Amino acid sequence: xxxxxxxxxxxxxxxxxxxxxxxxxxxxxxxxxxxxxxxxxxxxxxxxxxxxxxxxxxxxxxxxxxxxxxxxxxxxxxxxxxxxxxxxxxxxxxxxxxxxxxxxxxxxxxxxxxxxxxxxxxxxxxxxxxxxxxxxxxxxxxxxxxxxxxxxxxxxxxxxxxxxxxxxxxxxxxxxxxxxxxxxxxxxxxxxxxxxxxxxxxxxxxxxxxxxxxxxxxxxxxxxxxxxxxxxxxxxxxxxxxxxxxxxxxxxxxxxxxxxxxxxxxxxxxxxxxxxxxxxxxxxxxxxxxxxxxxxxxxxxxxxxxxxxxxxxxxxxxxxxxxxxxxxxxxxxxxxxxxxxxxxxxxxxxxxxxxxxxxxxxxxxxxxxxxxxxxxxxxxxxxxxxxxxxxxxxxxxxxxxxxxxxxxxxxxxxxxxxxxxxxxxxxxxxxxxxxxxxxxxxxxxxxxxxxxxxxxxxxxxxxxxxxxxxxxxxxxxxxxxxxxxxxxxxxxxxxxxxxxxxxxxxxxxxxxxxxxxxxxxxxxxxxxxxxxxxxxxxxxxxxxxxxxxxxxxxxxxxxxxxxxxxxxxxxxxxxxxxxxxxxxxxxxxxxxxxxxxxxxxxxxxxxxxxxxxxxxxxxxxxxxxxxxxx
Numbered sequence: 001x002x003x004x005x006x007x008x009x010x011x012x013x014x015x016x017x018x019x020x021x022x023x024x025x026x027x028x029x030x031x032x033x034x035x036x037x038x039x040x041x042x043x044x045x046x047x048x049x050x051x052x053x054x055x056x057x058x059x060x061x062x063x064x065x066x067x068x069x070x071x072x073x074x075x076x077x078x079x080x081x082x083x084x085x086x087x088x089x090x091x092x093x094x095x096x097x098x099x100x101x102x103x104x105x106x107x108x109x110x111x112x113x114x115x116x117x118x119x120x121x122x123x124x125x126x127x128x129x130x131x132x133x134x135x136x137x138x139x140x141x142x143x144x145x146x147x148x149x150x151x152x153x154x155x156x157x158x159x160x161x162x163x164x165x166x167x168x169x170x171x172x173x174x175x176x177x178x179x180x181x182x183x184x185x186x187x188x189x190x191x192x193x194x195x196x197x198x199x200x201x202x203x204x205x206x207x208x209x210x211x212x213x214x215x216x217x218x219x220x221x222x223x224x225x226x227x228x229x230x231x232x233x234x235x236x237x238x239x240x241x242x243x244x245x246x247x248x249x250x251x252x253x254x255x256x257x258x259x260x261x262x263x264x265x266x267x268x269x270x271x272x273x274x275x276x277x278x279x280x281x282x283x284x285x286x287x288x289x290x291x292x293x294x295x296x297x298x299x300x301x302x303x304x305x306x307x308x309x310x311x312x313x314x315x316x317x318x319x320x321x322x323x324x325x326x327x328x329x330x331x332x333x334x335x336x337x338x339x340x341x342x343x344x345x346x347x348x349x350x351x352x353x354x355x356x357x358x359x360x361x362x363x364x365x366x367x368x369x370x371x372x373x374x375x376x377x378x379x380x381x382x383x384x385x386x387x388x389x390x391x392x393x394x395x396x397x398x399x400x401x402x403x404x405x406x407x408x409x410x411x412x413x414x415x416x417x418x419x420x421x422x423x424x425x426x427x428x429x430x431x432x433x434x435x436x437x438x439x440x441x442x443x444x445x446x447x448x449x450x451x452x453x454x455x456x457x458x459x460x461x462x463x464x465x466x467x468x469x470x471x472x473x474x475x476x477x478x479x480x481x482x483x484x485x486x487x488x489x490x491x492x493x494x495x496x497x498x499x500x501x502x503x504x505x506x507x508x509x510x511x512x513x514x515x516x517x518x519x520x521x522x523x524x525x526x527x528x529x530x531x532x533x534x535x536x537x538x539x540x541x542x543x544x545x546x547x548x549x550x551x552x553x554x555x556x557x558x559x560x561x562x563x564x565x566x567x568x569x570x571x572x573x574x575x576x577x578x579x580x581x582x583x584x585x586x587x588x589x590x591x592x593x594x595x596x597x598x599x600x601x602x603x604x605x606x607x608x609x610x611x612x613x614x615x616x617x618x619x620x621x622x623x624x625x626x627x628x629x630x
Contacts, residue, residue, distance in 0.1 A: 003160050003167045005057055005123040008201040011109050011433075014443045017169030019149065019179040021453035022233040022254070024396045025327040029227065034311065034324040041323075045135055045150075045193070045221040051077035053088040054130040057123060057198070064132050065162035065194030074134060079221060080154075080366040082214040083131045083197070085575075093573065093590030095210045095599035096418040096469075100127060100200075102597055108205045108420060110439045111431035122200045131197040131216050136190055137223065144188045147226040151179040153395065154219030154365075158201035162194040172203035172443075175392035175414045176450045182223075205433055206443065209391045209416045209468070211357055211365075212573060212590070212603070218366045219395060229259045229283060229314045231325035236310055236457045238329045239489065240297060244346060247297035247331040253287045253312050261317035268292050269309045276308075283314055299345045300330030300459045302385045303630075305406030307459070328403055330459030334491060336509060340532045340561035342491070344408075344462070350556055351408065351564035352625040353386035354379070354607065355537060358394055361576045361587065361610035369397055374612050375570070376401050382618055383625035388536060388566040391416045391468035393451050402460035409460045410493060410536070410566070413447050413479065415467025422469070427499060434475035441475040448479045452486055463510075465493040465536075472500035472507060480507045495536045510534045510563070518551045525559040535565030539621075542605035546617045549624045556628060564628075567621065573603040574610035587611075 007013040028034040029041050052074045054060045063069055077086050084091045092099055100106060104127060109118040122128050139148070152159065156174040160167070163185035171178035185191075199215045233254040240247045251266050262283035268276045279289040298306035307328040314322040335343050342349045356375065360367045372395070379387065386408035389398075393414060402409050421432035434440035448466070455461060464483045466476055476494065483492045495512040497503050511524065514537040525533055539546045546567065555562045572589075579586045587610060591600035604610075607618040 001167060003170065006119075007170055008122040008128070008158060008198060009109065009117065009119055011202040011440045011443055013170075014172040014203065014446060015170065017180060018171050019181060021176065021450040023235065023327065023457055024454050025231065025234040025325050025457070027231055027323055027325045029323065030321055031313070031324055034326055041225050041227065043137075043223040043225075045137060045223060046079055048076040049079045050074040050134040051086075052132040053083070054132060056126045056128055057130060060130055060132065060196065064134070065196075066165040067192045071134065074132075077133070079133070079135075079217045080219050081216060082218055082364050082366060083216040084214055085364055088131070089129055089215070090595055091212065091575070091593040092595035093212045093599060093603045094597050095602055096208070096422060097597045097599070098204070098208060098419045099213050099597070101419070103127065107431050108433040108437075108440075109202060110437050111433060114437070122198070122202070122204070125200060128198055128200045129215070130199070133195040133197065133217060135193045137193065139186050139188055139191055141188065143225045147230070148182045148186055149179050149224045149226065150182050150193065151177050151222045151224060152217065152219070153177050153221070155195075155197055155217050156215050157203050157207065158198045160196045164192055172201055173414055173447050173450060174203065174207060175394075176447070176454060202443070205420065206415055206417060206447075207392075208419045210599070210602075214364055218364070227322045228316060229255050229257060229262050229322045231312055231314065231323055232256050233453070234310075234312060234325055234327055234457065236327060236329040237489070238308070238331045238459070240299060240331045240333055240345070244299060245296060247294040249292040249294065249308075249310075249329065251289055251292070251310060251312070253325070255283055255285060255287055255314065258283050258285055259316050259322065262322065263315050265313045265315070266292075267311045267313070268294070269311070271298075271306055271308065273309070294331070297331040300332040300406075301345060302406040302408065305404055306330060307403060327457050329457060330403065332459055333489070334462050336491065336532060340529055342532045342563050348560065349563060350628045351386045351534065351566065352384055352628060353388060353408075353410075353564065353566035354384050355388045355390040355566045355569040357390055357569060357571065357573060359571050359573055359610065361574060364575065367395065372398055372401055376405055376407070378608060378612065378614065379407060379570075380405055382622035383629040384621070385629065386410070386566065387570075388412060388465070390569065393455065396454070399455055399458045399460060403458055407460055408462050409458070410463040410465050411451060411455055411461045412465040413444075413451050413467045415444055415447060415470055417470040421471040429471050432471045432473070434473065435471065436474035441478055444475050444479055445482060448482050452483065456487065461490065463491050463493045466507070468495070470496050472497045472503045477503055477506040493534070493536065504530070512536045514538065515540065518555060521552070521555055521562065522558065525555070525562055529561060532561045532563050533559070534563040537568040538565045539567045540605055541567055541569065541607050541615075541617050542602070546607075546620050549620060553624055553627060567607065568605060570606055571608050571612070572606040572610040576611065
């Protein structure tokens with residue numbers, strides 16, 4: 001197969017030769033590796049790559065992906081990282097507008113008119129710059145005869161992949177992992193990976209979030225060497241019974257390939273490592289074990305984030321270990337009562353939440369585990385119990401931190417199309433996507449499926465969110481139906497249906513709104529409320545703000561079907577750069593980089609500054625949220 005730039009223009013094309021999404025479990029070559037938490041089956045490709053910048057698609061040098069290509073025009077770049085922060089392109093922050101507004105006239109494919117595929121919109125666009133990456137690695141003898149995959153944890157915005165000069169695949173969806181099979185293309189010794197990352201594709205219409213617009217390989221890249229039988233996917237379904245006196249755990253593993261006479265053993269252990277149950281069965285492509293029962297399970301919650309450990313061990317016909325896969329799980333139940341109260345483990349759930357963009361003042365969205373740990377420490381010490389991952393899936397380590405720290409998660413699908421339906425003049429969904437445009441449905445459903453399959457085992461996730469500020473239509477209703485079909489253990493959230501009420505019975509388990517005054521919240525809850533009320537964004541934390549938070553919290557005492565909300569937002573989006581005049585480090589917000597269009601200082605609305613330093617507003621939040629932190 002040959003790569004085609006036409007895919008950039010086609011909403012129906014969003015993955016080519018990409019491996020199906022699967023759980024984010026960890027896997028090891030032996031029990032000893034599993035105990036140490038260090039796998040010989042994975043190898044990081046993070047670090048310095050060779051890089052060249054093409055101002056538009058027509059300037060990509062022919063054959064840049066070939067091993068014999070002359071790298072004279074290439075220079076080192078850090079991976080993970082952003083092309084813009086490496087100095088190759090303008091840094092830009094926008095909110096509802098698209099980056100090209102005021103420069104290029106565009107409309108999404110199949111909207112105006114519905115028959116127009118917009119051929120060449122991005123594939124021949126002069127503003128669609130491209131990052132060209134090259135990286136060599138050595139395939140050692142111990143890895144040479146096993147299947148090899150490569151996983152990109154996050155690439156903005158559309159990527160093409162080659163290995164040793166041969167085209168491998170294509171992927172969009174910037175914020176979920178993209179994995180490819182390299183086995184047919186590699187050989188012993190030195191191998192070359194080449195990636196072309198495009199600033200824009202039809203994915204750009206779906207990723208109009210309120211953030212700095214970056215490009216590049218901004219999350220980790222990992223090689224994975226697969227054993228004779230590999231646990232491709234691990235699904236854990238942990239549920240307490242009606243009165244919480246017992247719990248059941250159903251475990252399903254997908255294995256590939258399945259060696260003859262292989263066996264699969266599942267072990268459940270408590271938080272101290274004490275083995276509670278073990279089951280052995282013949283390994284199959286889809287392997288299930290008898291349901292495991294746990295008497296008097298510890299229930300996972302904010303103040304008791306108790307995790308059980310699941311281990312699947314695959315052995316061959318001689319009894320030798322092929323692989324050990326591990327994942328954590330927790331017993332908890334979220335539900336809505338007939339009178340619209342949200343319960344967690346039989347008790348009323350109150351959300352003391354924040355919206356959180358991934359952000360570092362030094363690295364943008366290419367954050368580190370240390371950055372995440374610092375954010376978590378601030379959240380835990382200020383009576384915040386919930387995070388909405390605005391408005392895309394986060395790095396996988398964040399969900400593990402939320403599991404272990406008892407932070408409730410609203411996991412948001414990577415979708416925002418604000419600029420296709422809301423203008424300065426008001427709501428105008430004439431060319432809204434995905435809307436009810438059939439050609440866009442598969443792409444957004446794929447984003448929902450990828451998020452679910454990747455994150456399904458995390459007990460911290462209480463809500464699947466269909467995205468943010470994308471209006472409402474048949475395509476988002478299809479996303480809602482998908483989540484309800486595959487996961488009855490969680491609630492589904494979406495705010496945008498408030499703008500298109502004809503879908504309110506098809507979309508969202510919650511009445512979700514933004515910045516609604518307390519009096520209007522009370523008016524809704526005092527009337528014929530259909531659903532629990534949640535503010536997915538409120539208390540916009542810009543300037544001298546959040547002083548009226550107590551008025552919202554008073555509603556908790558008045559209305560049992562008021563759930564609480566998520567403050568906008570946790571951290572300023574701003575960058576520390578060197579001032580060209582003084583040579584001193586300075587902090588710059590949107591608009592400070594001569595970026596147009598720009599939403600300017602609107603990027604500075606966090607409870608903490610961009611470097612994590614708390615603002616005075618955080619003191620108010622901490623004191624008010626403490627009222628309901630029990």
